[in-house]
Amino acid sequence: MPVNHERRDDVRAVFRGPERELALSILNRVADKWAVLTVSHLARKPQRFTDLLENVPGISRRMLTVTLRQLERDGLVAREIRVGVPGHVDYVVTQLGRSLFEPLIAVALWVFDHKDEIAQNRAHYDAAGGVTSSVADHAVTSARMSP
Numbered sequence: 001m002p003v004n005h006e007r008r009d010d011v012r013a014v015f016r017g018p019e020r021e022l023a024l025s026i027l028n029r030v031a032d033k034w035a036v037l038t039v040s041h042l043a044r045k046p047q048r049f050t051d052l053l054e055n056v057p058g059i060s061r062r063m064l065t066v067t068l069r070q071l072e073r074d075g076l077v078a079r080e081i082r083v084g085v086p087g088h089v090d091y092v093v094t095q096l097g098r099s100l101f102e103p104l105i106a107v108a109l110w111v112f113d114h115k116d117e118i119a120q121n122r123a124h125y126d127a128a129g130g131v132t133s134s135v136a137d138h139a140v141t142s143a144r145m146s147p
Contacts, residue, residue: 029071030100032067034059035067035076037056037059038064038067038077039093039100039104040104041055041056042077042097046090046092048088048089048090049064049089052064052091071097074096075094075096076094076097077091077092077097078093
């Protein structure tokens with residue numbers, strides 16, 4: 001997904017202006033691990049709560065409940081009540097939720113493309129005792145300069 005540099009001012013304005021809190025809460029929602037996984041699973045087909053609970057790896061019943069309520073509140077997911085014996089509720093992605101697919105796919109591809117490099121960086125950082133080389137270099141330089 002190419003970056004539209006012409007909209008940078010719009011991004012700056014929304015994260016610095018009077019709608020900052022709203023913008024940050026939306027960013028928090030769409031970048032949330034459970035929200036991303038839930039929307040991704042619903043992208044395939046409408047699903048019942050119990051199906052999502054089985055298909056979203058690692059999510060608890062409570063976290064799925066909270067996540068679905070938040071996604072529904074934001075209009076990204078809707079509940080469809082199915083009449084029948086027995087009746088049930090399906091969760092579906094709304095049109096607004098579908099508009100997230102392209103950016104989420106772009107992020108997932110970025111993760112795929114950079115996962116090895118990030119794993120190496122983490123290993124290097126952990127092996128250095130949690131200190132990056134630039135911080136470590138600065139500490140050594142500062143130690144040499146102190147009396």
